Amino acid sequence: MSAATRTVAPKQAPKRGRPKQNREAIFLFLPALLPVLLLSVYPLIRGIALGFTDARAGLNVDTNFIGFGNFGKLLHNDLFWSSFKIGLIWTLAVTILQFVAALGLALLLNTNLRFRGVARTLALIPWAMPPVVVAIMWRLLLHPTNGPVNEILQNLHLTDHPINFLGDFSTALPAVIVVGIWVGMPMTTVTLLAGLQSIDRSLYEAAAVDGASAWSQFWNITLPQLKTVIVAITSLDMIWNFNSFGLVYVLTAGGPGGKTMLPMLFAYNEAFRYGNFGMAAAMGDVMVVIIIVFLGFYLRNRLRSEA
Amino acid sequence: MRTRPAARAAQYVAVICYLIFLGFPLLWLISSSLKSPQEFASITPSILPKHPNLSNFTDALEEQGLVRSMWNSLQISVASTVLVLVVSLPVAYALARFRSRLRPLTNGWILVSQVFPVILIVIPLFMILRPLHLTNTIPGVVIVYMVWSMPFALWMLQGYVAAVPRELEEAASVDGASRLRTIVSIVMPLLRPGLIATAMFTFISAWNEFFFALVLLQDPELKTLPLVLARFVGAEGQVQFGPLAAASVLATVPSLVFFAFLQRRLTSGLLSGAVKG
Numbered sequence: 001m002s003a004a005t006r007t008v009a010p011k012q013a014p015k016r017g018r019p020k021q022n023r024e025a026i027f028l029f030l031p032a033l034l035p036v037l038l039l040s041v042y043p044l045i046r047g048i049a050l051g052f053t054d055a056r057a058g059l060n061v062d063t064n065f066i067g068f069g070n071f072g073k074l075l076h077n078d079l080f081w082s083s084f085k086i087g088l089i090w091t092l093a094v095t096i097l098q099f100v101a102a103l104g105l106a107l108l109l110n111t112n113l114r115f116r117g118v119a120r121t122l123a124l125i126p127w128a129m130p131p132v133v134v135a136i137m138w139r140l141l142l143h144p145t146n147g148p149v150n151e152i153l154q155n156l157h158l159t160d161h162p163i164n165f166l167g168d169f170s171t172a173l174p175a176v177i178v179v180g181i182w183v184g185m186p187m188t189t190v191t192l193l194a195g196l197q198s199i200d201r202s203l204y205e206a207a208a209v210d211g212a213s214a215w216s217q218f219w220n221i222t223l224p225q226l227k228t229v230i231v232a233i234t235s236l237d238m239i240w241n242f243n244s245f246g247l248v249y250v251l252t253a254g255g256p257g258g259k260t261m262l263p264m265l266f267a268y269n270e271a272f273r274y275g276n277f278g279m280a281a282a283m284g285d286v287m288v289v290i291i292i293v294f295l296g297f298y299l300r301n302r303l304r305s306e307a
Numbered sequence: 308m309r310t311r312p313a314a315r316a317a318q319y320v321a322v323i324c325y326l327i328f329l330g331f332p333l334l335w336l337i338s339s340s341l342k343s344p345q346e347f348a349s350i351t352p353s354i355l356p357k358h359p360n361l362s363n364f365t366d367a368l369e370e371q372g373l374v375r376s377m378w379n380s381l382q383i384s385v386a387s388t389v390l391v392l393v394v395s396l397p398v399a400y401a402l403a404r405f406r407s408r409l410r411p412l413t414n415g416w417i418l419v420s421q422v423f424p425v426i427l428i429v430i431p432l433f434m435i436l437r438p439l440h441l442t443n444t445i446p447g448v449v450i451v452y453m454v455w456s457m458p459f460a461l462w463m464l465q466g467y468v469a470a471v472p473r474e475l476e477e478a479a480s481v482d483g484a485s486r487l488r489t490i491v492s493i494v495m496p497l498l499r500p501g502l503i504a505t506a507m508f509t510f511i512s513a514w515n516e517f518f519f520a521l522v523l524l525q526d527p528e529l530k531t532l533p534l535v536l537a538r539f540v541g542a543e544g545q546v547q548f549g550p551l552a553a554a555s556v557l558a559t560v561p562s563l564v565f566f567a568f569l570q571r572r573l574t575s576g577l578l579s580g581a582v583k584g
Binding site: 026027028029031032035036038039040041042043044046047048050055104105108111113114115116118119121122123124125126128129130131132133135136137138139140141146148182185214236239240242243245246249250263264267268271272277280281283284285287288291292295 | 314318319321322323325326328329330331332333335336339347354393394395397398400401409413416419420421422423424425426427428429430431432434435450451453454455457511514515517518521522532533536537539540548551552555558559562563565566
C-alpha cells in the first residue's frame, strides 16, 4: 500500500499534502467501492427505473418501458390505497407513542431511582432480538386460548370471552402497533437518554434558584435542549417504521383481511408472490417519494421553529 | 435535586409499569420454553413453570432443520462480518482522517441507504444475482449482507477512529514510525473495542436478518434460522409451543452475549488520559 511509505503527518504539510491525501484516500476506498457500486448504488438506480417498466419475474421475459403506466394503475388500485393508509396509521402511531413512552422511560432512567440498571438492561434487549423471535413471542402472549394477556384480562373481568387479538378485524392493527412500540423503544430511549445526560446541569440549578417547578423546567429547559435529538430520532423512527417488514410479516402476514397490510408487505407480495416486479418497484418509488416529502416537511417545520 | 415523596412514589410506579411492559414478554418466552406439554394444556397458565425442564430444548435441537439452519446462519453471519470489517476499516480510517471529496458522497450514501425501502433494492439484486447463479446460495446472501450492513458499520467505525487522538499518530511519526507501522501498532490496539463492537453489531444484524434471506433463499437446506422459525409460525398447534419457545430463546442467545459484552466493555473510557492537555 502506498500509504505505508509516507511519514509526514497530514497536519504538518497541509498545502502540498492535499492531492497526495486524496490519492491515498481513494486507495483506502477501493476495496469497498466495487461491492457498494455493484450491489447497492446500481440496484437502487435500477430499482427506481424498474418502476417505469412492466418487468415480471421469470428468466426470459421481455421488459418494456411503459412510462407512468404502473403509477396510473396504482392510482385506481383501492387495495394499494388502503395499504398506504394502514402504513401511515402504523408509522405515525408507532413513532409518536414510542417517542412518548421512550421519553418517559429516559427521564426516569436519568434520575437516581433504584432498579435503573435493570430497567436499562430490559429496555435494550428488544433491540438485539431477532424480529422473527419478537413476533413469535408476542404471538404466544396474545394467543386467544393459551396466552397470558387474555388470561389476565379475563381475571380482571375486562372481557368475558378470549380475544383473538391478531386475528380480529378490529384489534389486529392496534395489537401490531403495541408490538411495534415494544420493539422500537430501546433505540429511542437510549438516544433520548444520551441527549438528556448532555444537558448542562447548571441550567436546572439556575431555574431552581428562580423557583421554577419541575414541570416548567421540563417545558423550558429539557424539551428545548433535546430538540435536535428528538427531531433526529423521530425522523429515523419514522423511516424505519414505514419501511418495516419482518415483524408484521410473521405476526399477521398482513391479515386478517388485509387489516395490517403494510406497504412493504403489499409490495413484497406483488413482487414475489405475483411476480409483478415492475409494479412492486413502482410502489417502492411511491414509498420513497412519500418518505422524502414527509421528512422534508417535518424537518423544515422543526428547524424553522428552532430559529 | 430533592423530590417530594408523592412524586417519588409516582416515579416508582412508572418504573414498575415499564419493567412489566418490557420484561414480562421476555419472562413469558423463557418460562414457556421450560414448561412441559401438560402445562400448556392446563386451563390456567401460570407465569413460572411448575416443573421446569429442558425437554423443549432437546426436542428443538432434535429437529434436523433447526440445527442446520443455525449452522447456516452462523456461517453467513461470520463470513459477512469478516468481510464487512476488512472492507470498512480502511474506508472508516480515510473518512475520519482525510478531507476528501468522497466523504460527503459516502455520508450521502449512508443516509440514502437508510431512507430507501429495501423492496427497491431487493428486486434488482435478485435480477443481478440470478444470472450469476448466486441466488439460493450462501455466498450470495453473504455478499448482500456485507453491502447491507456496511453503512452502519462505517458509521460506527468512523466514530471510533475519530476518537483516537491524532496526536498519538503524530507522536509516532515524529519518532520515525511509518504510517503502516503507526496504524498497526498505535491505532489498531486502541480501536479494538470499537472493532469488536462493530463486529458484534454486524454479526447480530446478519443473524437477525429476515427479508433478504426470505427473498434469496428457497432451498430448505440453505434456510437461515429466522426463516425456519418463521415457517413454524401459524402451525403452532402441531409444532407445540414449548419447542418453538425454546428455539426462539436459542436464537436470541447470540444477541444477549453481545449485549452483556457491550454493557461491560464500552462504558469504560479507554482513551481518557491518553492526551494530556
